[in-house]
Amino acid sequence: MGMDKTYVVKGxxxxxxxxxxxxxxxxxxxxxxxxxxxxxKHKPTFTPGVEVGDYVVVVNAERLAITNxxxxxxxxxxxxxxxxxxxxxxxxxxxxxxxxxxxxxxxxGMLPHNKxxxxxxxxxxxYAGSEHPHVAQNxxxxx
Numbered sequence: 001m002g003m004d005k006t007y008v009v010k011g012x013x014x015x016x017x018x019x020x021x022x023x024x025x026x027x028x029x030x031x032x033x034x035x036x037x038x039x040x041k042h043k044p045t046f047t048p049g050v051e052v053g054d055y056v057v058v059v060n061a062e063r064l065a066i067t068n069x070x071x072x073x074x075x076x077x078x079x080x081x082x083x084x085x086x087x088x089x090x091x092x093x094x095x096x097x098x099x100x101x102x103x104x105x106x107x108x109g110m111l112p113h114n115k116x117x118x119x120x121x122x123x124x125x126x127y128a129g130s131e132h133p134h135v136a137q138n139x140x141x142x143x
Contacts, residue, residue, distance in 0.1 A: 009052055019140065038053045
């Protein structure tokens, strides 16, 4: 009975740029796909705990497919750390004002909540419309 060897990436692996179109996609499935690319699970060199993922550019964040009932019932909370400082905003209001925060919150929930996750979430670029400033990086469309 032999021992299996663990593969560890040596050096800094190259990161590519991936373009994801959020138009008429569900929030959970979209966030899962984005987290998959950020973590680097689509690469054969994937190693847990190592930053091997790609940069992800999300366009058309304002055109997510969200049902009416979900838009009214889902609520985002934040607290100012002062007494009585609990603030809440519904999904519908958040989509009108800051659609990028909806996707960012969903993806953050699927990433590890440690130093690695904080580095990975910085590789996520979200834009409400179809225009983005990362044309020079030549992002490839997600499969």
